[in-house]
Amino acid sequence: MFEYTALKDPSDEIRLLELQWDENEQGPLLCRMRRFKLRETPDYFALSYVWGNASPTQELFRTAFDWKSKPFLIWADAVCVNQSSVQERNQQVRIMHRIYRFASSVWVY
Numbered sequence: 001m002f003e004y005t006a007l008k009d010p011s012d013e014i015r016l017l018e019l020q021w022d023e024n025e026q027g028p029l030l031c032r033m034r035r036f037k038l039r040e041t042p043d044y045f046a047l048s049y050v051w052g053n054a055s056p057t058q059e060l061f062r063t064a065f066d067w068k069s070k071p072f073l074i075w076a077d078a079v080c081v082n083q084s085s086v087q088e089r090n091q092q093v094r095i096m097h098r099i100y101r102f103a104s105s106v107w108v109y
Contacts, residue, residue, distance in 0.1 A: 002033065004082040010091035013037055014099055015080040016044050020071035033080075034073070038098055044073035046103035075099055 007013045018032045036042070074080075081092045092099075100106050 004033075004085070005035070006082075006085075007035060007088060009037075010088045011095060012039075014041070014075060014092070014095075016041065016073040016075050017079055018071050018073050030071075038095065038102060041102060042073060043104040044075055046100050046106045047074060047076040048100070048106055048108045049076070049078075075103065 004015075007015070013035060015033050015035050018034050020030045022028070022030070077092065077096070082088045
C-alpha cells in the first residue's frame with residue numbers, strides 16, 4: 001500500500017505520478033510518485049474527470065498518451081493529492097487552476 005509523504009509546501013508543490021511500461025509494453029505498468037515545486041515541473045499531463053463510478057481503462061491510457069516517450073508524468077487529484085489530509089486537500093484545491101494551467105495538456109473524460 002502506498003503511503004503519502006507530506007508535501008513541504010502544499011500551496012506550491014505537487015505530486016506527479018510517473019508511469020512507464022516495460023520495454024515491450026506487455027508487462028506491468030510501473031508507477032512511482034514524485035514531488036515537484038509547481039513552477040519547476042517537467043512536462044506532465046493533467047487528468048480532469050467526472051466524479052462517480054466511471055474509471056479509466058488501460059485502453060484509455062494506451063490511446064491518450066504517447067507511450068514512446070517513456071516515462072511520462074500524470075497529475076490526477078484522486079491519486080496525487082492525499083485525500084486523507086483535509087489540510088493538504090484544501091491547499092491543493094486552491095492551486096488547482098495553476099496545476100491545470102502549467103500542464104502540457106489536460107485530458108478530460
